[in-house]
Amino acid sequence: MRIPILKLHNYLLISIQTEIDDQTAIQFQEDLLDKIHKSGASGVVIDLTSVEIIDSFIAKVLGDVVSMSDLMGAKVVLTGIQPAVAMTLIDLGIHLKNVPTALDLEQGLIKLQQELGV
Amino acid sequence: MEFKQLVINNSDSIVQKWMEEIDSLKDSNYTATISDELYESTNREFVNVIFTSIRNEGSTKAVEDFSEKIINLGWPLSYITDGLQIFRRVSTEYLLTQSEKVDSNFFTNLSASVNDWVEPLIRELVNEYSGSWEHIVSLQRVALQELSAPLIPVMEGITIMPLIGTIDTERAKLIMENLLEGAIKHNSEVVLIDITGVPVVDTMVAHHIIQAAEAVRLIGATCILVGIRPEIAQTIVNLGIDLSNFPTKSSLKKGFSTALEITGRHVTDLNVKENNIEKMMDSLRGE
Structure with missing residues (x-):
């Protein structure tokens, strides 16, 4: 199954609604980078509000996607990480140090605008 | 028998x-x-x-x-x-x-x-x-x-958690849970953790606080550690604990003004009182 990527002006919006398995995550990584390349988007918001579980592999993929998008000139913000997910990640020692985060989609877009200096 | x-x-x-x-x-x-x-x-x-x-x-x-x-x-x-x-x-x-x-x-x-x-x-x-x-x-x-991890939303986007007393692992877990749930519930951009009332900060307590702050960052809010007393600052440095990843302030007051800055606000005096007194003086002089 593939995760839909929506384009909004200069941004790409991704809302992950299901539990992601490893295959889906890799597919998503490729899809997103393709889309950034095609659309020339300068900002990406990945919303994780409905995600209840993130394991170390998914966390790694998310971290990688952020770095990769950065390389392609698109800023990524993760939004809506649930408390339980945050706690699990910290317990696993995954700090996602270079990843910008925001409370919800709205705040995420504001953050993107700030970072892009629009 | x-x-x-x-x-x-x-x-x-x-x-x-x-x-x-x-x-x-x-x-x-x-x-x-x-x-x-x-x-x-x-x-x-x-x-x-x-x-x-x-x-x-x-x-x-x-x-x-x-x-x-x-x-x-x-x-x-x-x-x-x-x-x-x-x-x-x-x-x-x-x-x-x-x-x-x-x-x-x-x-x-x-x-x-x-x-x-x-x-x-x-x-x-x-x-x-x-x-x-x-x-x-x-x-x-x-x-x-119930008393161990209270969360006070003081302003749109700003929440304070005042901590009093020693922190053990069980309490640290509760603090983290309350902090994260509360930050999402109140939609807080900035969360202030006030440790004025924490008597001792050792490596374990510091570790718990750092973890909580990291988790707060993951959900998309900023965590400011306030109320660091001189002796606490000394212990933290002597123990080699690295708190440089998130902002720290000596008092809640300073932390709060930082929080206002982050949320794009500042405090303005209205001077209403002074003006009123001057007006009164003027009217008295006029009579």
Whole structure:
């Protein structure tokens, strides 16, 4: 199954609604980078509000996607990480140090605008 | 069996001796503040309960009622244990005086038989007491838990968590949960953790706070650690704890103004008061 990527002006919006398995995550990584390349988007918001579980592999993929998008000139913000997910990640020692985060989609877009200096 | 019958038949004299003994305890003891009448009536009830229990081989109803009453009145546990020890001694002595020939075999039998009546009573009463204490402790633990990680939304987007008292692993977990849930519930951009009231910050506490701050960052808010006292700052540096990843401030006041900056606000004086006074002065001068 593939995760839909929506384009909004200069941004790409991704809302992950299901539990992601490893295959889906890799597919998503490729899809997103393709889309950034095609659309020339300068900002990406990945919303994780409905995600209840993130394991170390998914966390790694998310971290990688952020770095990769950065390389392609698109800023990524993760939004809506649930408390339980945050706690699990910290317990696993995954700090996602270079990843910008925001409370919800709205705040995420504001953050993107700030970072892009629009 | 015959010892038991003997004790029950001669309960009056045993009770009398028991009352004398326990009365002598009153002045030197805990119960000094209790009025004589209450002491007397409680003693009577107590000795009645003892005899009921002996007669019925451990009827628990009377014992339960009595212990509940005593616990509610706040009498100490030592009253119960003293009373039962005295009863054991008094009845043993009484039985010894009643028998003509005493050898070691006889004494062993007698002592075993008296213990048989007294020990279940002691066990039950002590259990009732410790049960009530455990209940109180568990209630207090719940109350403490409610107080241990409060979260105060002070302004749109700004939330404060004041921490008071030592932090252990269990509490740290609660703090993190409350912090994250609260930040999402109140939609807070900035969360201030105030550790003014935390007496000691060791590596473990610092570790927990850092974890909480990291988790807060993951959900998309900023965490500011405020209320770092000079001695805490010294400990943190001496222990080699790295807190450079998130902002720290010495006082809640400074932290709050940083929080205002982050949320894009600042405090402005309105000067209304001063103007009003000047107007009043002007109007007075005009008259």
